[in-house]
Amino acid sequence: MNSPVRTDPLPGDPPLLMPGAPYSVVVLLRGYAxxxxxxxxxRADGSVSLVLPQDWDPASNSTPVPQAEPQSVEAETALQEAARGPILVDTGGPWASEALLRALAGQGVAPGDVRLVVGTHGHSDHIGNLGLFPGAALLVSHDLCLPGGRYLPHALSEERPLRLGAGLEVWATPGHGGQRDVSVAVAGTALGTVVVAGDVFERHGDEESWQALSEDPAAQERSRRRVLAAADVVVPGHGAPFRVIREAPQPGSPGVGEK
Known part of the structure; x- marks a missing residue:
């Protein structure tokens, strides 16, 4: 039986740092609706988060992401290479480009340093600034593109995440935007496992409202249960991050998602 959970907002304003090894997470911009x-x-914009490898050194960020050659580049190999540098999860809308650049600069990251951009889904308030990062690999929903426009096939599914590094995965979390939404899970932070979930969760306390914005509520309910079962912190698409607190189940009480 799964333990019941409760959720509490995480205090603090962006930039909100969750240090970790081998990856830290920084919530750069808090989304709103x-x-x-x-x-x-x-009026809305999506949250933007930065995943930083512990051993990343801006002075040594000279190895480019593989482009059109060699022909044998595989998806996970390219993603693992990209994950050696800064990873941006969602970019906000184009109206927030200056705020995004300032937030990155505050972390010592220039647009050219970003090696991978993950767009959790294809809505404009989440991927409106892709053009700021032409040298990065792009994983937007399930489409993986290397710099220069070369798309690679991969086997991402709900049963098979894409593993980018130790404790760093991309999950298929369908529902909000259809069947191809993704989330980024980062284990090993000071607060435990952080899941940057896009609009799987609109915000903390959205239990009575998220269904109205979902293209596939049944799939999204499944994704929400998965995230709540694994995460210690969730970064939602349009609000403050929140903690997931697991409580000891009472005899005869339902678990997560049980009725």
């Missing part, structure tokens, strides 16, 4: 008073419009 603010309904407007008239017309049903929503």
């Amino acid at each position: 603010e309904p407007e008073k008239l017309g049903g419009a929503v």
Whole structure:
């Protein structure tokens, strides 16, 4: 039986650092979604997070991500090479480009230092600044592209994550944007396992509202359960990160996702 969980907002404003080995996570920009008073419009932008390898040295960031050659480059090999440098998870919308560049600079990272950009799904408030990183490999939903426009096949599925390094994985977490959403899981931080979940979770406390924005609620419910079962911290798409606290189950009580 799974232990029941509760969730609590993580205090602090961006940049929010969760140090770790071999990877740290920095929440650079906190996403938001603010309904407007008239017309049903929503003003929104997605959260942006940075994953930094512990041994990354900006002065030695000279090995390029493999481009069109050699022909034998495999997806996970390319991703593991890219994961030796800074990884950006989502980029926010194009209206936030200056804020993104300032946030990166605050961590000592220039756009050319970013080796991999993971877009959790294809909505404009999450991948609106891809053009700032032409030298990075791009994993947008399930599409993996090396610099120069070479797309590589891979076997990512809910049963098979893409392993980028020790404790660093990309998970298939379908639902919000359809069948091809992804999340990034980072183990070994000071707060435990951090899952940067895109819009699998809109925000903390979204239990009564996320279904209205989901293209596949059944798949998203499955993804949410998976994340809650593994994460100690969740970075949602449009709000502050939150802790996942597991409590000892009471005899006869349901586990995570059980009724």
